[in-house]
Amino acid sequence: MAYDQLVTSKKGDKLFLLGNEAAVRGAIEAGVSVAATYPGTPSSEIGNILSVVAKNAEMYFEFSANEKVAMEVAATAAASGIRSFTFMKHVGLNVAADSFMTTAYSGLKGGMIVLVADDPSLFSSQNEQDTRNYSRLSSIPILEPSSPQEIKDMMVYGFDLSETFGIPVILRTSTRVSHMRGIVECGEISKPKSTTKEITSDKHWLKGYFVKNPREFVPVPANALEMHERLVAKIEKIEEIANESPMNEVYSFESGVLQGKYGVISSGGAFNYAYDVISQENLGMDILKLALSYPTPKDLIYDFCKNLEGVFIVEEVDPVLERDVLAVLGEYNLDCPVYGKFDGTFPMIHEFNLDIVKESFNKVISDLKDDREFKEDYKSENAEDFEGNLIEILEKMEFTDGLNELLENIPTRAPTLCAGCSHRSAYFAAVKAYQELGYLSEDMIFASDIGCYTLGISPPYETADYLLSMGSSVGDGCGFSVATDQHVMSFIGDSTFFHSGLSPLVNAVHNKNKFVLTILDNRITAMTGGQPNPGIPVDGMGDEAPAIPIEDIVEAIGVKFLKIVNPHNIKKTVDIYKEALEYDGVAVVIARYPCTLIKGQKKKAPMVIKDNCVKCLECVKTLACPAISYLNDKxxxxxxxxxxxxxxxxxxxxxxxxVKKGD
Incomplete structure (x- = not known):
């Protein structure tokens, strides 16, 4: 779709949107003035879209240096009376957590949404932490949509809730919800406004006015005590709203074998699976869908459970709802068995699907109901047509010409660096350098980081031995430098260096550590879709901006060994790495070459294999370039x-x- 439709569509218009696209429309309808992010999948598309539409939407947008900065940009905007929006992936909230936790205390004047995209099953992340734990830890309300329409609607609802109580609101999505598509009916677009004072300026976005009040905004201990008291009172009032909120709804079924006896409590994407299984299998269990799941709507949960013989808790990753429900049942002394993660009914980890939810229901249902009458009712109408394994089912459906052979021979495809990627060249040169110096592989430690270059973990490079988080490669280099006498090489991308690599590099210089840091500068934030970073002369809205040279920062920090090289020049890069490995201190190598995915690069003549090839396969084995292959003895x-x-x-x-000669 054309992104300008997110700005121009009127109330009642219907758009077919990704969940992330719906979030943008929700921000526009809510009258957001300031938005900031650091890109991270599964929320990346939101920033990519805002970079295109922000000006037409009368919104300021930036790709911040990291999530903590993005949080602070949004918090100060909301403190100035205008609505702000920050968004990130789940682990990004760890980076922003210090400031995020305090926003609950200090409060806001304008509304503020913190959209956090969780990643159950770790499609693009290093862990599958559950953001709902942060809502309880911080005492910040959380909304959990299950569809693009709900994302859009809850953005608007969340901003109103946030502004009413002067508190941020988390909107928790997931990989599945962020990337599902659905029909979204547009609402009215609210013009940005300020709750304090609107400032006329020559900018395309509305500016607010910060009214000084240190007792409200400066959490020194004496003030923070009062702030915490106000926060507790806010949460108590929002709990009353949660008990009556239209965001929390009971979905009832007219009939079914378990109707009135058992129920389900669910939220977010997991609700979709529960609803579909109950519908398809004619179970008839009502579902309490908690979209405003914290503060816990205790009265609503009690009313739902009080006449049930048991309740299923369907949620992905941590048993957060289950803990809340158990606490409510205990508080009300209600004898209602709970079937969730703690008793093994549902898996404790990973994303759900229809089969997982169905099998989990069956664990309990088969124990509760063994009589023949129930089993006949429970069977799907055409269940006998779909018994057996996948091959047998598809054979019955007449889909099977050559299917056995096809399924048995589907090749696996491991992720790999793109053809022409400069990271491959840097890794090749690093390995060759330590080998030429006579170092043993087991005496080398390669600290990697978050980005495309993590793919260095794979053969033939094997240049990723340790990884914790964004920017950790530099701090890891510090640690290995003092804890071992092994040779340490750290690798970090240019965007990640700006994100969180500067502080540990200061630490390394100050503490006289010894390791080699390679900053892989490919002039872009490549892994998340090609967003700009402070090292290039353009900002998040496409306007010209001052580029911050990485080498100037490195020199200012006090690094004495600094080399800049085009890593595609293998001999020069190997020589620099050999010198760096023998340097007694922190050696920084900036391996600079543009990402091959950057548009507008001039196409050059490709490489070709000459007739004198002896099939030694050195190019195939040592480069692992996807453009080079060995096929049919060639x-x-x-x-x-x-x-x-x-x-x-x-x-x-x-x-x-x-090089291929011209035709």
Whole structure:
């Protein structure tokens, strides 16, 4: 779809939107003035879209240096009376947590939404932490949509709730909800406004006015005591709202074998699976869907459970709702068995699907109901047509010409660096350098970081031995430097360096650590879709901005060994790495070459295999470039994939690779 439709569509118009697109429409309808983020999947599309539409939506938008900065930009905007929006992936909230926790105390004047996209099953993350724990820890309300329509609607609802109580509101999505598509009916677009004082300026977004009040905004201990008291009172009032909120709804079924006996409490994306299984299997269990799940709507939960023989808690990842429900039942002394994660009914980890939810229901249902009459009622109308394994089912459906062979021979495809990626060249040179110095592989430690370059974990490079979080490679280098006498090489991307690499580099210089830090500067935030970072001369809205040279920062920190190299020049890069590995201190190498995915780069002639190729396979084995393959007893370069980096020419010991001559 054309993104301008998110700005121009009128009330009642219907759009077919991704969950992340719906979040943008929700921000526009709510009258957001300021938005800030650091890109992270599964929320990346929100920033990509806002960078295009922000000006037409009368909104300021930026890709901040990291999530903590984005949180602070949003918090100060809301403290100035205008509505603000910050969004990030779940682990990004860890980075922002210090400031995030205090926003609950200090309060706001304008509304503020913190959208956090969780990643059950770790599709693109290093853990699957559950953001709902943060809502309880911080005493910040949380909304959990299960569809694009709900994302849009809850953005608007959440801003109103936030502004009413002067507190941020979390909107928790997930990979599945962020990336599902659905029909979204648009609402009225509210013009941005300020709750304090509107300031006329020459900017395209509305500015507010910060009214000084240190007792409200400066949490020194004496003030923070009062702030906490106010926060507790706010949460108590919001709990009353949660008990009556239209966001929390009971879905009833007209009939079913368990109707009136058992119920389900669910939230977020897990609700969709519960609803579908109950519908398809004619179970008839009512579902209490908690979209405003914290503060816990205790009265609502009690009323739902009080006449039930048992209740299922369907939620992904941590048993957060289950703990809340158990606490409510205990407080009311209500004897209602709870079937969830603690008793093993549902898996404790990972994303759910229809089969998982159905099998989990069956664990309890088969124990509760063994009589033949129930089993006949419980069977789906055409269940006999779909018994057996996948092959047998598909054979009955006449889908099976050659299916056995197809399913048995589907190849796996491991993730790999793109053809022509400069990270590959840097890794190749690093390995060659330590080998030429006579270092043993087991005496090398490679500290990696979050980005495309984490793929260095795979053969033939194997340059990722340890990883914790964004920016950790530099701090890890500090630690390994003092804890071992092994040779340490750390790798970090340019965007990640700006995000969280500066402080640990200061630490390394100050404490006289010894390791090699490579800053892989490919002029973009590549892994999340090509967003700008402070190292390039453009901002999040596409306007010209001052670029911050990485080398200037490194020199200012006090690094004495600093080299800048095009990593595609293998000999020069190897020589620099050898020098860096023998340097007694912190050695920084900036490996600078643009990402091959940046648009507008001139297409050069591809590489070709010459007739004198002896099939030694050195290029295939040591580069693992997806453009080079060995097929039918021949080494082949795919001209469509080749990016003309010429690294393979430098690697071939027989000079059997060259540049394709013009036709």
């Amino acid at each position: 080494v082949i370069i795919d001209e469509a994939l080749c990016k003309s980096c010429a690294v393979c020419i430098q690697v071939c010991p027989n000079k059997a690779i060259g």
